[in-house]
Amino acid sequence: MNRKQQLFEEIYKDSYPMILQMCLGYMKGDIDLAKDLSQEVCINIWNSLESFRGTSSYKTWIYRITVNTCLQHIRKEKKAKKIAIDTVLYAVTEESNEVDVEKSQSLYKAIGKLEELDRLLIMMILDGQSYDNISEIMGIQSTNVRVKIHRIKKRLKKILDNEE
Amino acid sequence: MKNEFEALQHQWQKDKSKMESDPKENDMEQVLSTFQKNKTWSTNFQYGNIIILSIVLVGISAFFYFVAPVEELLSRIGVGLMIGGLFVRIIIECISVSKTKKINMLDQALQTTEDTIAFYKFRRKIHGPITILIIALYTIGFYMISPEFSLYFETWQMILIDGSYVIGAIILILVIRKNVKKEIKILSDIVDLKKKMLEEIV
Numbered sequence: 001m002n003r004k005q006q007l008f009e010e011i012y013k014d015s016y017p018m019i020l021q022m023c024l025g026y027m028k029g030d031i032d033l034a035k036d037l038s039q040e041v042c043i044n045i046w047n048s049l050e051s052f053r054g055t056s057s058y059k060t061w062i063y064r065i066t067v068n069t070c071l072q073h074i075r076k077e078k079k080a081k082k083i084a085i086d087t088v089l090y091a092v093t094e095e096s097n098e099v100d101v102e103k104s105q106s107l108y109k110a111i112g113k114l115e116e117l118d119r120l121l122i123m124m125i126l127d128g129q130s131y132d133n134i135s136e137i138m139g140i141q142s143t144n145v146r147v148k149i150h151r152i153k154k155r156l157k158k159i160l161d162n163e164e
Numbered sequence: 165m166k167n168e169f170e171a172l173q174h175q176w177q178k179d180k181s182k183m184e185s186d187p188k189e190n191d192m193e194q195v196l197s198t199f200q201k202n203k204t205w206s207t208n209f210q211y212g213n214i215i216i217l218s219i220v221l222v223g224i225s226a227f228f229y230f231v232a233p234v235e236e237l238l239s240r241i242g243v244g245l246m247i248g249g250l251f252v253r254i255i256i257e258c259i260s261v262s263k264t265k266k267i268n269m270l271d272q273a274l275q276t277t278e279d280t281i282a283f284y285k286f287r288r289k290i291h292g293p294i295t296i297l298i299i300a301l302y303t304i305g306f307y308m309i310s311p312e313f314s315l316y317f318e319t320w321q322m323i324l325i326d327g328s329y330v331i332g333a334i335i336l337i338l339v340i341r342k343n344v345k346k347e348i349k350i351l352s353d354i355v356d357l358k359k360k361m362l363e364e365i366v
Contacts, residue, residue, distance in 0.1 A: 005196075012195065017183035021176070039202045044269045046199075051270055061270065068269045068276045071357065103175050117360050126176040139272025140361055148363075153169055 004049055011045060015062045018127060025123045026070045028112025029105065041069045063129070063137045067120050110159040118152045125149055214257045221250045234312050242308030249302040256290050277358045284351040291344045299340075303333060 019041050024034040044065050052061055111119050124134050131149070135142040208215075228234060228243050263286060267279045306329055314322050 009196075017180050020183055021180050039199065042199055043202060048268075048270050051268070064272065065269045067273050068271070071273060071277065072267075072269075072280065100175075100178070104179055107172060107175055115360070117357060123176075126173050127180075128173070128177070137273060138361065139274030144362075156172075157168065 004046075007049060008046055011062065012042065015059075016042075019062070019066050022066050022120070022123050022127075023070065025108060025111045026073075026116070026119050029108030037070065037073055040073065041066050044069050060133060060136055063124065063133075067124075067137055070120060071116065106160060106163055110156055110163065113159050114152060114155060118148070118155070121145070121149055122152045122156060125153075211261065214254060214261065217250060217254045217257060221247065221254065224250065232313075234309060236312045239309045239312040242305040245301045245305030245308070249298045249305065253295075253298055256294065260287065260290070274358070274361055277354060277361065280354050281351065281358065284347060284354065287347050288344070288351060291340065291347065295340060299333070299336070303329075 016038070020034060020038045023037040023041065024031065027033040027037060045062065048065060111122060114122065121134065121138075124137070129137075131142050131145050134149075135145045138145065225247055228247075234240055234243055263283050267276060267283060269276065271279070307326075310322065310326060313325070317325070
């Protein structure tokens, strides 16, 4: 196994759950579309491995590729909009109890109702990223990120409240 | 609201930890084999247009060299225009692929979005006047060969050849038009995305 492949495997093991979860939220909970998008992210990671020079942190690097791949996917994603949100299944919840399944599904549904950019921003916050990190990933000012996130949180709450 | 959001964060982290322990996602051999297949498909898809156009170029060149070598100057200029037009189109596709590769996924999302906008502006330019010019040159070239061809073919055969070219050209123009509309829509979506990124909320 060469060094590139070894590095890729390490990244995969460490970051794939985060990538898949982001893609799952972006694809409104559709696991098949999310897996396809995750594969695209992995291909972009593979293609970028040699360019990574450590100017930003390792995690920031993976987030940037994930966010960019999702945003580039915007044009293909339009077709996927027709998928009925109620039929969405979330494979990871197979082993969970019913309450957990319901909670997860409603969260993914709610995230799916946000605009593409807002989906990515809120998922990074859910994943525990700081405003400064998000600002570094997106290339927009930290104060702008903070205000946007505040607005998205409100919208997400409204969507979740309306569903109850 | 803070507590509610913390509960959502907790739910999110819980789901992620389930993904981490999913054996299907941790079978490295399976993962790498699927990944390799997808990677090859993705690269082939990028070069698909260039490969198809190159096959057509080789086919047409071989036809005029081995099957129907034209002798008159007018016809030779016609063949030159047809082959030259295709060649220019292939070069443009190569530039297009190289521009796609310049969209760096490691950049900040805003920078990548700006590069994508620049790429689609380039596509709009080549889809417009350049593609029309290439089709026009190809068509002129085709009809420049017709007088010499008419020496070897019956009138009805010539009508069939010329007529089928017109039908082919109409289909091609409609396909190009559809693609142009699609790409202009993509461009406007990405421009909107950039606006949303930079939007300041008061």
